[in-house]
Amino acid sequence: MLRILAMVLAFLVAVPAAAQDKLPPPRAANGLALTPPMGWNSWNKFACNVDEALIRRTADSIVSSGMRDAGYTYVVIDDCWHGQRDAHGDIQPDPKRFPSGMKALGDYIHSKGLKFGIYSDAGAHTCGGRPGSQGHEYQDAAQYAAWGVDYLKYDWCETFTRDAREAYTTMSDALRATGRPIVLSMCEWGHSKPWLWAQGTGNLWRTTGDIWDSWDRNDPAHSWAHPVTDILDRNADLHPYAGPGGWNDPDMLEVGNGGMSDDEYRAHFALWAMLAAPLMAGNDIAGMSPATHAILTNAEIIAIDQDPLGRQARRVWKQGDLEIWARPLADGSRAVALLNRGPAPASIRVDWLQLAYPAATRASVRDLWAHRDLGRMTGGYETQVRSHAAVVLKVMP
Numbered sequence: 001m002l003r004i005l006a007m008v009l010a011f012l013v014a015v016p017a018a019a020q021d022k023l024p025p026p027r028a029a030n031g032l033a034l035t036p037p038m039g040w041n042s043w044n045k046f047a048c049n050v051d052e053a054l055i056r057r058t059a060d061s062i063v064s065s066g067m068r069d070a071g072y073t074y075v076v077i078d079d080c081w082h083g084q085r086d087a088h089g090d091i092q093p094d095p096k097r098f099p100s101g102m103k104a105l106g107d108y109i110h111s112k113g114l115k116f117g118i119y120s121d122a123g124a125h126t127c128g129g130r131p132g133s134q135g136h137e138y139q140d141a142a143q144y145a146a147w148g149v150d151y152l153k154y155d156w157c158e159t160f161t162r163d164a165r166e167a168y169t170t171m172s173d174a175l176r177a178t179g180r181p182i183v184l185s186m187c188e189w190g191h192s193k194p195w196l197w198a199q200g201t202g203n204l205w206r207t208t209g210d211i212w213d214s215w216d217r218n219d220p221a222h223s224w225a226h227p228v229t230d231i232l233d234r235n236a237d238l239h240p241y242a243g244p245g246g247w248n249d250p251d252m253l254e255v256g257n258g259g260m261s262d263d264e265y266r267a268h269f270a271l272w273a274m275l276a277a278p279l280m281a282g283n284d285i286a287g288m289s290p291a292t293h294a295i296l297t298n299a300e301i302i303a304i305d306q307d308p309l310g311r312q313a314r315r316v317w318k319q320g321d322l323e324i325w326a327r328p329l330a331d332g333s334r335a336v337a338l339l340n341r342g343p344a345p346a347s348i349r350v351d352w353l354q355l356a357y358p359a360a361t362r363a364s365v366r367d368l369w370a371h372r373d374l375g376r377m378t379g380g381y382e383t384q385v386r387s388h389a390a391v392v393l394k395v396m397p
């Protein structure tokens with residue numbers, strides 16, 4: 001009994017005692033993003049090739065495809081929307097790409113029952129060489145609020161010796177000063193360990209460099225880009241720092257962009273949900289395949305991500321290429337991912353003790369990809385998992 005109690009406490013504890021001593025006093029939360037934000041971002045598929053027509057078409061497709069009803073509400077224009085600053089220093093959109101202006105585009109997005117997101121950078125220039133917000137934070141925040149912006153992704157290029165905590169606190173304060181509720185997505189790439197200090201400053205903070213549309217191969221051209229399994233490993237020990245209002249962000253989804261198999265994309269999506277990560281689709285919504293649509297709109301997997309308890313999964317077992325990830329849910333059940341990172345199918349067994357349940361517990365098991373109840377099991381459950389795939393279960397005593 002003492003052993004079981006110790007395992008339960010270890011599983012449910014929010015922040016280790018050693019880490020508590022290093023955490024700064026928390027700032028007051030802005031009350032936003034009580035579950036991980038869901039939406040779409042232009043960068044992974046379109047990079048700098050963004051314009052008004054693309055954003056309007058995507059907003060239309062988010063609605064017509066059922067993605068809005070599945071929970072995807074933010075439409076975020078990433079880098080390269082910028083024109084120049086006007087005579088007063090106010091940032092303006094590129095007049096050729098966005099001839100109607102950002103206020104009109106935001107109004108169109110809002111008319112679809114969606115929310116409007118935009119991008120800037122804490123340096124003098126964005127990663128794409130457009131004007132950044134350094135020295136213009138309050139001015140830019142006021143402009144975004146006037147345009148009806150609901151979400152700001154704030155990047156970290158050309159910041160040089162600038163202190164990350166100062167930079168993001170400044171923009172956080174500037175957004176609050178507008179009086180408009182605007183989610184702050186901190187894209188600092190994890191260099192300053194924002195999970196230790198960003199609660200109350202941002203609503204989500206990037207934990208790594210950019211995602212690369214690959215299961216386990218590195219991007220040969222960019223050392224700062226990471227495949228899915230590498231990002232997963234880099235987030236494995238960050239579970240104490242995520243929760244309602246502030247989330248670890250392993251970067252946007254690559255589902256449907258062509259670099260991985262459908263099994264790999266299903267695993268990618270499920271693992272991001274297990275991590276309580278923001279689910280920001282990064283594909284061409286208007287042209288996605290039925291398989292991609294089925295992955296992105298799986299209501300049972302999305303419910304894991306959006307669980308109001310907000311606990312990020314832990315890796316509770318690993319043996320070579322085989323892993324078990326688990327997180328507690330608000331209804332007392334556990335979400336479990338059985339992950340096979342290896343080149344061949346393999347059998348994986350999860351024991352209830354690994355989930356902080358007594359070994360004799362009799363629990364119902366549901367397969368969330370198959371949408372099928374598997375029955376009531378005592379002690380654990382074992383199944384075959386395909387190569388580069390994840391079986392996702394809900395286990396309820």
